[in-house]
Amino acid sequence: IISAPGTPPAPSTDNDTTYCEGETIADLLATGTSGDLNWYSDAGLTTNIGSGGTLTPSGSTGTNTYYVTETIGGCEGPSSAVEITINPMPNVNAGSDLVACEGDSLTLSGTGAVTYSWTGGIIDGATFLASSIGTTTYILVGTDANGCKDSDTLDITVNELPTIASETPVDESACGLSDGSITIAVSGGTGSYTYSIDGGATFVANGGTFTGLPTGNYSVYVNDGSCTVMGSNLVISGPPPPPAPTGSPDGVYCDGDAIADIT
Template sequence: ATGGATYLWSTGATTESISVSPSSTTTYSVTAYDESGQYSDTDEVKVSVNAPPTVEAGGNVTINSGDNVTLTATGATTYKWSNGATGASITVSPSTSRTYTVTGISNGCEATDTVRVTVTNTVEVVADAGADQSICAGSSATLTATGGATYLWSTGA
């Protein structure tokens, strides 16, 4: 409030400014008085209380290394993601497992949610026992496997 010598708010406060934290939309009035208290004027101000959005980032996901996944948030008007992206949906291809945080904004109020993207480092293993061989009875054949880090032959070797 400005322009008066003294003030009276509907809360009972008599200061020029007040701080309020209503739990629901509330209208406040202030009456400003001149120095003599003979003249006054009253005005009102409405403080609207908006509920925060209910933001959902979706369930946690697991992807293979090198793959991508689209993450979609719901429940707000606009969105900001922890990787700097904006919008309800983002496509990511993380090289390691990580958690993404999305902040949803509606009516000036914010809420957050997180989604975990787990990256598995699957390696395609293709076992190759080599070409078929023919040997004479009593001879031996050397078999060489490729495609793995360790091997287990049917002979147990």
């Protein structure tokens, strides 16, 4: 009787494994009995892609199935299959850089993932106040439904508000003379100040002095080229009008009487 060696069993392999794109992918391991191990990329075992107890899988995204067999004395046994899934990274976007004024309300919202985490204590989609003067870089980490992460950054530049130190109105010196004035003193901010006394409708670079003003109400605003602050509502008045003169008392006369002058 001439006999052949028995067909070897299917090798033992690693479990199916899932990765995120960019992660280090471990080599596949297989263990047989005493024969030669061969790896294939297809279930028909026609495309050999390696031999031995290890195989470095492809790093391409998607699911790839690898098949390994053992051969003893020319007899190739059944294959074992192992799946390697590589999920693509999400494309996380933190949005465009922002320039704000101190005290502005801001909202940061990431896109491209499912959940988001910001540095600086920022909660995604929640409103917060711009308070840190200068430029701060915030890092966003987004996680998709597969647990894969990507990050992006966003800069927020917060400009200091100018401070209105004083607003001084001067009334008209005489009725209808239109010689009232308003003087505004400002500090802080960028220093490139323009001023408004019409509620912010028009701004002028006049050093904060308005002259030739008639009586009326004036609403002060100051802009420093980046931010605008509201001042007070000021009133310019004139001197009170004089009282009505005191005249002669009423008089009754008869025809022909001498009529006195009215004083």
